[in-house]
Amino acid sequence: xxxxxxxxxxxxxxxxxxxxxxxxxxxxxxxxxxxxxxxxxxxxxxxxxxxxxxxxxxxxxxxxxxxxxxxxxxxxxxxxxxxxxxxxxxxxxxxxxxxxxxxxxxxxxxxxxxxxxxxxxxxxxxxxxxxxxxxxxxxxxxxxxxxxxxxxxxxxxxxxxxxxxxx
Amino acid sequence: xxxxxxxxxxxxxxxxxxxxxxxxxxxxxxxxxxxxxxxxxxxxxxxxxxxxxxxxxxxxxxxxxxxxxxxxxxxxxxxxxxxxxxxxxxxxxxxxxxxxxxxxx
Numbered sequence: 001x002x003x004x005x006x007x008x009x010x011x012x013x014x015x016x017x018x019x020x021x022x023x024x025x026x027x028x029x030x031x032x033x034x035x036x037x038x039x040x041x042x043x044x045x046x047x048x049x050x051x052x053x054x055x056x057x058x059x060x061x062x063x064x065x066x067x068x069x070x071x072x073x074x075x076x077x078x079x080x081x082x083x084x085x086x087x088x089x090x091x092x093x094x095x096x097x098x099x100x101x102x103x104x105x106x107x108x109x110x111x112x113x114x115x116x117x118x119x120x121x122x123x124x125x126x127x128x129x130x131x132x133x134x135x136x137x138x139x140x141x142x143x144x145x146x147x148x149x150x151x152x153x154x155x156x157x158x159x160x161x162x163x164x165x166x167x
Numbered sequence: 168x169x170x171x172x173x174x175x176x177x178x179x180x181x182x183x184x185x186x187x188x189x190x191x192x193x194x195x196x197x198x199x200x201x202x203x204x205x206x207x208x209x210x211x212x213x214x215x216x217x218x219x220x221x222x223x224x225x226x227x228x229x230x231x232x233x234x235x236x237x238x239x240x241x242x243x244x245x246x247x248x249x250x251x252x253x254x255x256x257x258x259x260x261x262x263x264x265x266x267x268x269x270x271x272x
Contacts, residue, residue: 071252093187121226157250158247161251
């Protein structure tokens with residue numbers, strides 16, 4: 001991918017990611033998250049992961065965000081009212097994040113192999129879904145079944161949770 | 168020229184934003200959305216490594232399968248998490264984490 005496109009989509013992604021945690025209104029946060037996921041899908045496509053990019057848009061920007069928005073509207077959540085800030089906790093959080101970002105930059109710039117550019121894919125424009133399907137159904141058959149069971153359990157659990165009255 | 172480190176730094180910054188959201192926001196739904204940001208940051212670095220570490224001239228598809236599984240589990244996790252949040256809201260009529268300070272009710 002051309003560097004200008006990469007930096008544009010990264011900036012969009014980080015800006016709207018920041019909007020998610022800065023906005024007080026939950027609907028604004030959720031819609032910012034949708035834009036963030038679209039930019040993330042563009043970054044996946046720039047890494048030649050077309051299938052994952054499509055999955056990102058369909059599953060995250062589609063299904064998951066519709067779920068979030070419907071819950072926000074179902075519960076009719078208003079913008080968070082301002083409360084007294086717990087200052088020690090707030091500054092503690094800021095310090096932890098600053099340390100995390102420092103460690104991130106130290107590790108990334110100490111990682112010499114990573115400063116090489118991406119090697120070219122040798123077989124031209126590959127059919128990405130074809131290889132993912134082969135890997136999934138040949139090497140990861142059992143794991144796929146486990147994930148399927150997990151989803152069944154999760155959907156039954158959701159029904160049970162929403163039918164039972166918590167006292 | 169875009170390098171692997173650029174992708175890793177962008178993904179790390181996205182993770183830091185999600186982390187900040189989990190630590191600093193006090194609304195349950197907002198914390199949950201920040202959690203999704205962190206999951207996606209991990210996925211971005213996995214895809215970056217997958218593209219960088221070519222196997223026979225092709226990206227490493229094992230990493231993409233892992234991302235596929237993470238997305239699947241995240242979708243299930245969102246469904247269960249939001250069901251818990253709805254149940255909690257019906258019991259307590261609040262979304263603020265500081266009002267939810269007892270383990271049993």
